Amino acid sequence: MGLIINKPTYMPWHLSHMKFLKSIFQKKIQSQTRRKLQKLLPPLFQKEEIPLFHHVQFETVSICNNDCSFCPMNIHLKKREYKEADWVVIERLGNELQNYSFEGILSLFNNNEPLIDRRLPDIVAFFRKKAPRANIRIMTNGILINIKVVEQLIKAGISYIHINNYNEKNEFIPSVSKFINDFSISKFKDSINVVVTMRYKNEVLHNRGGNSPNIPVLAKSKKWFCIFPFEQININPWGDMTICCNDVLYKRKMGNIMGDKSIYQLWASKEYKNIRNLLSNGKREGIDICSVCNNPGIERTIDSRTGKPIGHNITYKVEKSVSGIEQLRWNTEIIVNDINKSALSG
Numbered sequence: 001m002g003l004i005i006n007k008p009t010y011m012p013w014h015l016s017h018m019k020f021l022k023s024i025f026q027k028k029i030q031s032q033t034r035r036k037l038q039k040l041l042p043p044l045f046q047k048e049e050i051p052l053f054h055h056v057q058f059e060t061v062s063i064c065n066n067d068c069s070f071c072p073m074n075i076h077l078k079k080r081e082y083k084e085a086d087w088v089v090i091e092r093l094g095n096e097l098q099n100y101s102f103e104g105i106l107s108l109f110n111n112n113e114p115l116i117d118r119r120l121p122d123i124v125a126f127f128r129k130k131a132p133r134a135n136i137r138i139m140t141n142g143i144l145i146n147i148k149v150v151e152q153l154i155k156a157g158i159s160y161i162h163i164n165n166y167n168e169k170n171e172f173i174p175s176v177s178k179f180i181n182d183f184s185i186s187k188f189k190d191s192i193n194v195v196v197t198m199r200y201k202n203e204v205l206h207n208r209g210g211n212s213p214n215i216p217v218l219a220k221s222k223k224w225f226c227i228f229p230f231e232q233i234n235i236n237p238w239g240d241m242t243i244c245c246n247d248v249l250y251k252r253k254m255g256n257i258m259g260d261k262s263i264y265q266l267w268a269s270k271e272y273k274n275i276r277n278l279l280s281n282g283k284r285e286g287i288d289i290c291s292v293c294n295n296p297g298i299e300r301t302i303d304s305r306t307g308k309p310i311g312h313n314i315t316y317k318v319e320k321s322v323s324g325i326e327q328l329r330w331n332t333e334i335i336v337n338d339i340n341k342s343a344l345s346g
């Protein structure tokens with residue numbers, strides 16, 4: 001437990017001397033992983049009762065305060081109106097996760113800046129009660145981070161905090177620099193892992209469902225599988241469920257969690273089934289947003305214990321939760337339930 005600082009995980013193209021070779025190598029690994037998961041995941045969804053999602057991404061607030069050139073949520077583009085999720089939406093999600101004995105990852109962010117929501121410690125405390133075995137995490141750009149809010153989040157029961165420090169010179173921004181100093185001497189420095197990753201604002205990544213401002217929309221659809229509608233749900237502050245974490249502008253809604261149907265019923269709907277069938281067969285062209293998306297379609301995340309990127313070694317299995325409900329899980333020793341044992345207690 002403690003503070004882990006990562007070097008940049010991506011190189012801007014103009015700084016990469018090996019960009020051609022690197023790109024070929026990455027594509028090969030991605031394609032092998034995608035094929036492996038294409039064989040593994042669809043059969044798990046053939047039964048009448050499909051397994052519950054593994055990852056919930058919930059935006060409690062709709063906007064961001066940063067200006068990354070690759071991101072549609074860049075503050076200058078003003079793509080979304082300001083909205084904080086009403087407590088009835090938060091409670092509905094919490095109550096459903098409690099009904100499912102949810103034990104996966106609960107990310108209280110998606111394409112937004114979670115620390116803009118001043119209620120965040122209260123929200124974390126609420127979800128910790130409802131999903132005691134979940135891995136509750138945030139990823140922040142660090143602009144608003146400070147030791148006080150992190151202390152509140154730890155007391156509330158957060159499992160993991162990830163800071164993406166965006167700076168072209170590979171330097172800490174002032175708020176992150178101060179936070180690192182304060183956290184290193186705090187009494188709770190060993191109670192959770194805080195990972196800081198150095199990032200550049202002018203990266204060229206994938207096109208986020210055709211939404212990225214610094215990369216063109218695809219002219220021809222990829223014939224690729226994609227895991228996201230098999231393992232994650234994404235909920236915006238209005239309670240809309242959207243197809244995946246790349247649907248930044250909420251173009252493909254899968255229902256609203258405040259309606260008559262439960263989240264599981266939405267997850268098991270005909271619409272989801274149809275999307276899963278198309279993706280299982282590599283037919284991205286049959287789904288509007290997927291048809292213009294060049295996302296590799298595999299999970300890429302950070303191991304909260306080591307701070308290292310993981311992705312190509314993740315596979316999935318189905319296991320029963322304590323309530324007997326089948327849930328999708330990562331089939332790996334890496335991660336997940338490093339439930340906070342706060343040094344602050346007592």
Ligand code: SF4
Nearest residue numbers: 064066068071074141
């Ligand atoms: S990448 Fe993150 S920090 Fe940057 S603009 Fe988008 S949401 Fe904000």
Ligand code: SF4
Nearest residue numbers: 209226244290293295
């Ligand atoms: S293909 Fe792209 S838009 Fe479609 S589900 Fe996958 S990541 Fe999302």
